[in-house]
Amino acid sequence: MVTTGLYAPRTAGLAVVGIPVAFEGPQGLPASWMGNLSASMGYDGTEPFVPGYDENDVFLEMVKTSTRGSIIDQTGIVRDISAELGPISTGNITFQTGVQYNGIVTFKWDAGCENANDEILYSFGYSQDGYKYVNFTFPDGAKNSTMNMWGGVMPVCFLWSNATAKNARGFPIGGTTYLAMESMTGSSMLTTLPSQSENPDVVYNNGTRISRVKCTPKLSWQVSLCVFDGRIMINCTKTDGNSVPALDTVGLDALEGYLTAILWSMARETDIALGRALLSTTVSPGKYQWDGLFGLIAQSLASVSTAGYFGTVTVETMGEPLRHVYITRMHPLIFGVILLTLVATMSLVHIILSRLQHSPFRRITFLTIANAVRGSWWDRELRGGCVLDEALLTEKHSAEVMFGVDAENLGNIGLAPNVYGVHETIELRVMR
Structure with missing residues (x-):
């Protein structure tokens, strides 16, 4: 009739969460001093805003550093990232398992990766000393070759975009990114890739693995009501957002472009530590691993933008963490109580009647x-x-x-x- 189990009381409360809010900095200071999400991207108040993704983009560097650390730690390539992301616990802002938070910013993302074997062509060539290299031809006829690239610290990966607009550093703004890659290591390193039958966008030819993929990443945001499961936010539903202050919508709307910009920025840098991690975990990635890499970038975007750097608010919560409790089955309990009460009542009535009758x-x-x-x-x-x-x-x-x-x-x-x-x-x- 009595067992033990877990129970979470429906207790109302308040919690502090990180949300990009719109506020103004001290008079006379440049926009970068405001502390807004959009200001850290380089927004100067002029609409429409398109980030420059340049050296002065503080937010770009923050997200890139977060992504780099996760890749080196191998947490983003080997683990699937949820399609819906929200704030995570940090050193300053923590969440309680099983508690519902009303009024947090969440994100939905999609890597949009698919096979590009029909659009990116390749051929083999050989140098005078017998070294084999691969020539890639992209949809616009642009050619790239792995010749003279052996021995680099980064994987040999070529990027091309069909975007019509680019920033000063050559990063595409929007569009679809095409990725062509040749494996630089042997089959013994392919520990995280699916089999060939499950990974048709990776071709094994002439002793070399060739990967050709195109991705059109998407990211959107909304104000949600979610439950924290101990690691991430789950069971999120969209709310009207009336419970939170004015949001930095300019910065939030600009986040989608960083999915592509982060990838291009990392690909153009010579980073020995990052390159060594990529060489051992993304040997010749197809759609399977490019999805994971874009998911890791999306996770970094979500965590950095909601970590409290760009504002905090107090939101309503419901519930408490699970606790161990005793659980009683009510039907047997009610039946037992009725029997005990009936016996006691009848005995008491019998005693009273016997007293009245002088028994x-x-x-x-x-x-x-x-x-x-x-x-x-x-x-x-x-x-x-x-x-x-x-x-x-x-x-x-x-x-x-x-x-x-x-x-x-x-x-x-x-x-x-x-x-x-x-x-x-x-x-x-x-x-x-």
Whole structure:
């Protein structure tokens, strides 16, 4: 009827979360001092805003550093990233498992990666010393070759975009990014890739693995009500957003472009630590691993933008962390309580009625039990004295008795001065 289990009380409360809010900095200071998300991207108040993704883009560097650390730690390539992302616990802002948070910013992303074997062509070539290289031809006819690129610290990966607009550093703004890559390591390193049958966008030809993929990443944001499961936000539903202050919508709307910009920025840098991690975990990635890489970038975008760097707010919460409790089955409990209550009630009513009718009461003692098993001798001896109280009964009557078959009345088993043993009497009756 009683077991143990987990239970979370529906307790209302408040919590501080990180949200990109719109606020103004001190007068006379440049926009970069405001602390807004959009200001850290280089927004100067002029609409429409398109980030420059240049060296002065503080947010770009923050997200790139977060992504780089996760790749080196191998947390983003080997683990699937949820399609819906929200804030995560940090050193300053923590969330409680099982609690519902109302009014946080969440993000939905999609890498949009697919096979590009029909759009990116490749061919093999050989140098004078016998070194084999690969030539890639992109949809616009642009050619790239792995010749003279062996021994680099980064994987040999070529990027091309069909975007019509680019920034000063050559990063595409929007569009689809085409990725062509040749494996630089042997098959013994391919520990995180699906088999060839499950990964058709990776071609094994002439002892070399060739990967050709195109990706059109998407990212959107909304104000949501979510539950924290101990690692990420889950079961998110969109809310009206009236419970939060004015958001930095300019910065939030610009986040989508960083999915592509981060990838291009990392690909153009010479980073020994990052390159070594990529060489061992993204040997020749197809759609499977490019999805994971874009998911890792999306996770970094979500965590950095909601870590509290660009504003915090107080939101409503519901619930508490799970706790161990005792659980009672109500139907058996109700039935048991009714039975106990009924017995107690009937006993009490019986006692009251007996008192009203002046019925005698006697404690359960030796005398009351003896009277219940009395015989002819007992009746003659007491002559109705059994109704006396115990003190008077003891004073008027005194006798040594035993329990057994009454010697004067063999048909009675009870207390008497002279008795036969029960077994002995039975044996005598059998003999007769």
